[in-house]
Amino acid sequence: MFARPYFVRPVCPPRPQTALTLPAFVADVRIFFLIVEPYLGRRYEALPEIIGGELERRHRSAVLSVAAMFALTALLVVLAYADVRPPLPASLHNSSVQGALWFSILFFGLGAMALRRARFSAMRLQVITDLRGIPGLLATLQRTTRLAAWCGGAIALAGYLLTSLQGDIGYMLKAAVVAVAVLLYCYPRRSAWQRVVAATQTPGGLTAPPPAKGTSA
Numbered sequence: 001m002f003a004r005p006y007f008v009r010p011v012c013p014p015r016p017q018t019a020l021t022l023p024a025f026v027a028d029v030r031i032f033f034l035i036v037e038p039y040l041g042r043r044y045e046a047l048p049e050i051i052g053g054e055l056e057r058r059h060r061s062a063v064l065s066v067a068a069m070f071a072l073t074a075l076l077v078v079l080a081y082a083d084v085r086p087p088l089p090a091s092l093h094n095s096s097v098q099g100a101l102w103f104s105i106l107f108f109g110l111g112a113m114a115l116r117r118a119r120f121s122a123m124r125l126q127v128i129t130d131l132r133g134i135p136g137l138l139a140t141l142q143r144t145t146r147l148a149a150w151c152g153g154a155i156a157l158a159g160y161l162l163t164s165l166q167g168d169i170g171y172m173l174k175a176a177v178v179a180v181a182v183l184l185y186c187y188p189r190r191s192a193w194q195r196v197v198a199a200t201q202t203p204g205g206l207t208a209p210p211p212a213k214g215t216s217a
Helices: 022-081 095-119 122-166 169-186 190-200
Strands: none
Touching (some): 022 122, 022 169, 022 190, 095 122, 122 169, 122 190
């Protein structure tokens, strides 16, 4: 039997321990923030750019929706003048259907204005901003504008159906005037959207009372 060799484990000298003093801790914290500060600055500087890009995208989409309804109204007016009528069943040629179409014009016209006023109320927009942030606010502005614009398109379509049923171009013209009024009322102004976004970031938000006359805002 051979004896197992015996190895002596070297003993490392203990490392000198330095006491953590308050000046040394403060210096370490300062160095940490000097390293991290540029990255934090880039992040917060990019935040307005992100919001601006989101506002630009959603505002463009809302404008295109309104423009599409303007184009639809103009197209229906041209078709009515050209006496281009769709083949409608004979059961629609009665007074009750015509009354329903006139009621739909009134309903969509007043409904678009009531919808925009209700969904653009300051308290509602501020609550949406508090819950879903600026992206949620911009989504609400875009969605409401689209719904109001579609109401204008529905009014123009109802006028075209009335003209097709009665053969009177005046019905189309009257409906087109109402549709254009609704579309102009709901047309999204970018400066207004920017003011709403800026107002939500103020201490009082959109629900803050306006400054009194003679005082600075």
